[in-house]
Amino acid sequence: MKALLFIILFSTGLSAFTQEGKKVQFVGGARSLISQSDFTSDVSDTVTARKTTGGYALIDLGFKINPNENTEVLGMIRINNQFGGFYGAGVTFDVRQIHVKGVAGKVLRYQIGNIDYKLTPYTFYNHNPDLLVQSLGINKIKEEVLNYESFYKNNNWRQQGAAADFAIQFPKLIQELKFNGFITRLNPSASNVLERLYGGGNVIMKQSKYLTIGVNHVRVFDLLQTADNDNAYRNVVNSISYDLNKDGEKIKLSLDGESGMSKSFSTQNAEGGLSDFFIHVKGQVSFKKCGLKLKMAYMENGADFRSFGAQSKRMDFNQVNSFYERYTNSQILRPLSYYDLYNDPSLYSSSISTKIMSFNPSINNVLPYGIATFNRQGFYVGFNYSDPKKIIAADVTFYRLGEIRGQGTTQLRSFSYLTSTVSFNLSNWMHWKKKQVLQLGLAYQETARSSQFTFEQINLKSLTASLGLELEICPDLYLLGSAFLFSSKGNESMPIRTPEGIIINFNEYLVDGREINLSSGIKFNFSKEVYLAAVYESNKNNFSAENPYKYNQILLYYIMKF
Amino acid sequence: MKYYITLSALILVLFSCHKKDSEIDGPSLEDLNGQFSVLSPLAASIDSVDFASGETVYFTALFSKTSEWNLKITGLVSGAVKTMTGTSNELNASSSLWSGETTNLPIFKNENCKVELTFPNEPDTLIAYVKVLQAKVNSGFLISDFENGFNSGWTSFIQSGANMNFQVLSDASSPQGNKYYNMAGTVDWDWLIGLVNFKSTAYGGAPAFPLSANSDNVYFNVMIYGEEGTTNSLVLFQFEEDENSNGIFSSASEDMYSKEIKVDWIGWKLISVKYSDLVNLVNGVPAAPNGNGVHDSDKIKTINMLHLANPNSGFAKSKLDYIIFTENGPLVP
Numbered sequence: 001m002k003a004l005l006f007i008i009l010f011s012t013g014l015s016a017f018t019q020e021g022k023k024v025q026f027v028g029g030a031r032s033l034i035s036q037s038d039f040t041s042d043v044s045d046t047v048t049a050r051k052t053t054g055g056y057a058l059i060d061l062g063f064k065i066n067p068n069e070n071t072e073v074l075g076m077i078r079i080n081n082q083f084g085g086f087y088g089a090g091v092t093f094d095v096r097q098i099h100v101k102g103v104a105g106k107v108l109r110y111q112i113g114n115i116d117y118k119l120t121p122y123t124f125y126n127h128n129p130d131l132l133v134q135s136l137g138i139n140k141i142k143e144e145v146l147n148y149e150s151f152y153k154n155n156n157w158r159q160q161g162a163a164a165d166f167a168i169q170f171p172k173l174i175q176e177l178k179f180n181g182f183i184t185r186l187n188p189s190a191s192n193v194l195e196r197l198y199g200g201g202n203v204i205m206k207q208s209k210y211l212t213i214g215v216n217h218v219r220v221f222d223l224l225q226t227a228d229n230d231n232a233y234r235n236v237v238n239s240i241s242y243d244l245n246k247d248g249e250k251i252k253l254s255l256d257g258e259s260g261m262s263k264s265f266s267t268q269n270a271e272g273g274l275s276d277f278f279i280h281v282k283g284q285v286s287f288k289k290c291g292l293k294l295k296m297a298y299m300e301n302g303a304d305f306r307s308f309g310a311q312s313k314r315m316d317f318n319q320v321n322s323f324y325e326r327y328t329n330s331q332i333l334r335p336l337s338y339y340d341l342y343n344d345p346s347l348y349s350s351s352i353s354t355k356i357m358s359f360n361p362s363i364n365n366v367l368p369y370g371i372a373t374f375n376r377q378g379f380y381v382g383f384n385y386s387d388p389k390k391i392i393a394a395d396v397t398f399y400r401l402g403e404i405r406g407q408g409t410t411q412l413r414s415f416s417y418l419t420s421t422v423s424f425n426l427s428n429w430m431h432w433k434k435k436q437v438l439q440l441g442l443a444y445q446e447t448a449r450s451s452q453f454t455f456e457q458i459n460l461k462s463l464t465a466s467l468g469l470e471l472e473i474c475p476d477l478y479l480l481g482s483a484f485l486f487s488s489k490g491n492e493s494m495p496i497r498t499p500e501g502i503i504i505n506f507n508e509y510l511v512d513g514r515e516i517n518l519s520s521g522i523k524f525n526f527s528k529e530v531y532l533a534a535v536y537e538s539n540k541n542n543f544s545a546e547n548p549y550k551y552n553q554i555l556l557y558y559i560m561k562f
Numbered sequence: 563m564k565y566y567i568t569l570s571a572l573i574l575v576l577f578s579c580h581k582k583d584s585e586i587d588g589p590s591l592e593d594l595n596g597q598f599s600v601l602s603p604l605a606a607s608i609d610s611v612d613f614a615s616g617e618t619v620y621f622t623a624l625f626s627k628t629s630e631w632n633l634k635i636t637g638l639v640s641g642a643v644k645t646m647t648g649t650s651n652e653l654n655a656s657s658s659l660w661s662g663e664t665t666n667l668p669i670f671k672n673e674n675c676k677v678e679l680t681f682p683n684e685p686d687t688l689i690a691y692v693k694v695l696q697a698k699v700n701s702g703f704l705i706s707d708f709e710n711g712f713n714s715g716w717t718s719f720i721q722s723g724a725n726m727n728f729q730v731l732s733d734a735s736s737p738q739g740n741k742y743y744n745m746a747g748t749v750d751w752d753w754l755i756g757l758v759n760f761k762s763t764a765y766g767g768a769p770a771f772p773l774s775a776n777s778d779n780v781y782f783n784v785m786i787y788g789e790e791g792t793t794n795s796l797v798l799f800q801f802e803e804d805e806n807s808n809g810i811f812s813s814a815s816e817d818m819y820s821k822e823i824k825v826d827w828i829g830w831k832l833i834s835v836k837y838s839d840l841v842n843l844v845n846g847v848p849a850a851p852n853g854n855g856v857h858d859s860d861k862i863k864t865i866n867m868l869h870l871a872n873p874n875s876g877f878a879k880s881k882l883d884y885i886i887f888t889e890n891g892p893l894v895p
C-alpha cells in the first residue's frame with residue numbers, strides 16, 4: 001500500500017485562513033445610494049406621486065476570526081439606514097452572513113452555516129436566465145449591486161447548511177479522486193409541513209489532464225415524523241459529467257457534457273411521480289494562435305426532468321414591484337419590466353424552489369430555467385474570439401431547440417435564440433493608456449408553433465440589446481454610458497400549473513411592447529474597491545398599450561468593499 | 563487517443579437514446595378553444611333490449627372536442643329517468659352502458675325510451691330511442707310490490723278516522739309495476755293511523771323470512787311516496803325476531819329492531835337500510851333491545867309497517883311500493 005495513495009491537503013485553504021497571521025480581521029462593504037425619480041404616464045394620473053426621493057446607506061461589517069490556523073469564523077451584520085432616517089427611525093440591523101469553516105485533521109475541509117455552493121449545471125447550479133446580455137457601464141454597477149445583495153457569484157447558490165470535501169491522490173491510473181458533499185435546509189417543519197432538506201454531492205475522478213469524470217447526486221427530501229404528514233416529497237437527480245480534452249500545440253480539442261436522470265415523487269404516490277433523463281454533450285475546438293474557439297453541442301432535456309437545484313430561478317415573476325408599484329388614477333399594478341430586474345435587488349432571492357417558477361416569456365422563452373430547462377432538445381453552436389492584440393472580443397452562441405412534448409397539443413414549439421457579446425477595447429486599438437471600452441450585447445429569441453388551428457399557433461419574437469461604454473477621461477475618472485432596448489411582439493400560450501406542476505389550463509399571452517433605457521454618468525475610482533458614481537437615466541416603457549409610462553432618475557452611488 | 567475516442571463514443575451511446583413523446587402536457591387546446599361539432603350522431607348499440615335476460619345497451623356518439631355531456635333516458639310510459647354524465651369526446655360502452663337501472667323513480671317498464679344527449683356548454687341536443695323489451699329484474703326477497711293485491715297472510719289495523727284510505731291502488735304513479743299501497747287518513751286522537759303486519763308465514767308458511775344470517779349483508783328496501791302538502795307522515799317498520807325459533811315473538815325477551823322514516827319529501831323515494839344498522843326504538847328513541855342484542859336477520863318473523871302522524875297535524879298521506887330485501891348491497895332499481 002505504500003505510496004498507493006495519499007490524501008491531499010488543501011492548497012489554498014490553510015494559508016488563506018490566517019492572512020499575515022492576524023487572528024481577527026474586519027471584512028465587508030459599504031454602499032450608499034441616493035435617488036431622485038420623476039415618473040409620468042401618458043394617461044391621467046393625479047394620484048401617483050410623480051417625484052420621489054429615496055436611498056439608503058448601509059454597511060456590512062464582518063468579523064473574521066481565526067482561532068487557529070485551521071479554522072475561520074465569520075459573522076457579518078448589516079446596518080441599513082434608509083435615506084432620511086435618523087436616531088433609530090428607518091434603521092435596521094440584520095445578520096447578513098455567518099459561517100464556520102476549516103480543515104479537520106488536515107484532511108477534511110468543511111463549512112457550516114452560510115455556504116455558497118454549486119455542483120453541475122444540471123444538479124445544483126445558479127443559472128442566470130433573465131439577464132441575457134452582459135453589462136458594462138451603468139448597468140454593470142446595477143448588476144454588481146444585485147449580485148452582491150443576493151450572493152450571486154460564480155453561479156453558486158447561497159444556502160444554509162453544511163458542506164465538506166476531501167480528495168485522494170493516486171500514483172497510478174488515476175491522478176485524483178475528489179469527494180464533495182453538502183446538506184441544506186429548504187424549509188422548516190410546521191403543523192403539517194414536513195422539514196425539507198436538500199443534499200447531495202459528487203465524486204470527481206481526474207484520470208489525467210486529459211480526462212475528468214464526475215458522478216453527481218442531489219436530492220430534495222422531506223423528513224418524515226417532523227410534522228403531522230406522512231406524505232414526503234422526493235426529487236432525486238443523478239448524473240455523470242465528463243470532460244475529455246487533448247491539448248496540442250496549435251489546437252485544443254475538448255468534449256464535455258453531462259447526462260443523467262431525475263425522479264420526483266411523493267412517498268404515498270410513488271407510482272404517480274415523474275421521471276426523465278437528460279443529455280448534454282459539447283465539443284469544442286480552440287485555435288490557439290488566432291484566439292478562436294468553436295463549439296457545438298447537443299442537448300436533450302426530458303419533459304419530466306426536474307432538478308430544482310438547477311431549475312430554480314433567481315426571481316419570481318409573480319411578485320410585484322417596490323418601485324412605483326402602482327400608477328394611473330386607477331392605481332393599477334405596474335408590471336415587472338425588464339429594467340426593474342436591474343434596478344431592484346429586492347426582487348431576487350436565494351431560495352431553492354421545489355415548484356416550477358413562473359417566468360416572463362418575452363424575456364426568455366427558450367431557456368427560462370437556464371440550460372437545465374426541461375422539455376427542450378436540439379443543438380447550439382457558437383464561437384468565442386479574442387484577437388491577439390486584445391482589441392476585440394466576441395462571444396456568439398446560436399441555439400436551435402424544440403420541445404419534446406407538446407403543451408395542450410401534439411404540435412411542438414420550436415425555438416431560435418441568438419446571443420452575442422462584442423467588446424471593443426479602444427485603448428488597445430488606439431494605444432491609449434486610459435481604459436476605453438465599448439461593449440455591445442444582443443439576445444434575440446423566436447418561438448414558433450405551427451398548427452392548422454389558430455388557437456394553437458404561437459409566434460413570439462423578443463430582442464434585448466445593450467450598449468455599454470466606459471471611457472477613462474482622466475486617471476480614475478470614467479465617463480459611463482449605457483443604452484438598453486427590450487422589445488417583444490407576438491403571442492404565447494402560457495401554462496397554468498397546480499402547485500405540483502401539473503398543467504391545468506393555458507393563458508393566452510399577447511405582447512407588443514418596447515422598453516428603452518438610456519443612461520449616462522461619471523464614476524471616480526478612489527481605489528480598486530471604492531468608487532463613487534453619479535448617473536442620470538431615462539426609461540420609457542409601452543408594454544401596456546393603454547398605460548405607457550416613463551421615468552427619469554438621478555442616482556448617486558458610493559460603493560466600498562474592504 | 564483511440565482510448566479517449568472510444569470512451570467518448572461509449573458515453574454518447576450510453577446516454578443518447580432518442581425519445582419520442584406522443585403525450586401532451588395539460589388539457590388539449592383544441593378541447594379548450596376548438597369549435598364543437600358532432601362528428602357521429604347519437605345511436606344505441608341495439609334497438610331493443612331485454613334487461614331481464616341480462617342484456618345491456620350502450621350509446622355512441624363522437625364530438626370534435628372533449629365536452630361535458632349529460633345523457634338522459636326517459637321511459638315514455640313510466641316516466642322513469644336514467645341519467646349519466648361525463649366529460650369526453652365520445653360516448654362508448656365504457657361511458658354510457660345501461661343495464662336497465664333507474665336514477666329517478668319510477669322504475670322502467672317494458673316500454674319505449676327516449677334518449678337525449680345534451681351539453682352544458684353547447685346548444686346541441688341529440689336524440690335517439692331504445693325499446694325495453696323486458697325491464698330489469700332485481701334479485702332479492704320481495705315482500706310485496708302489491709301487483710297481486712293485499713296478501714291474505716298479512717294482517718292490518720286501520721283506525722276509523724276521517725278520509726281513511728288504506729288499500730292497494732293502481733295508477734300510472736306506481737314506481738314499479740302498476741300498483742302500490744295507499745295510506746291516508748286523519749286520526750286526531752292517536753299517532754297510529756293504520757298498520758300492516760307482513761308475516762313470514764304469508765310466504766309459504768315459513769317461520770322466518772328466508773334471509774342470510776349475516777345481517778351486514780342484508781338490506782331492507784322500500785319505495786315511499788311523499789304527498790305534496792303533507793309532511794307529517796311517519797312510516798315505522800318494526801322487525802320482530804323469533805330468536806328462539808318457537809314460532810312466537812316475545813317482545814319482553816326477543817329483539818325488535820325498527821326504522822322510522824319521516825316522509826318529508828315529495829314524490830317517490832327509495833329508502834334502503836342495512837339490517838345491522840337498525841336499532842331498537844322505544845317511542846322513537848333508541849334503546850337497548852330486549853333480546854340477545856344480535857341482529858338475527860335470518861329470524862325475522864314479522865315486519866310491522868305503521869303509518870303514524872301527530873294527531874294534531876291533520877290529514878296524513880303516503881304510499882308504499884316494492885318492499886324487498888336484497889343481499890350484498892342496497893337495491894339498485
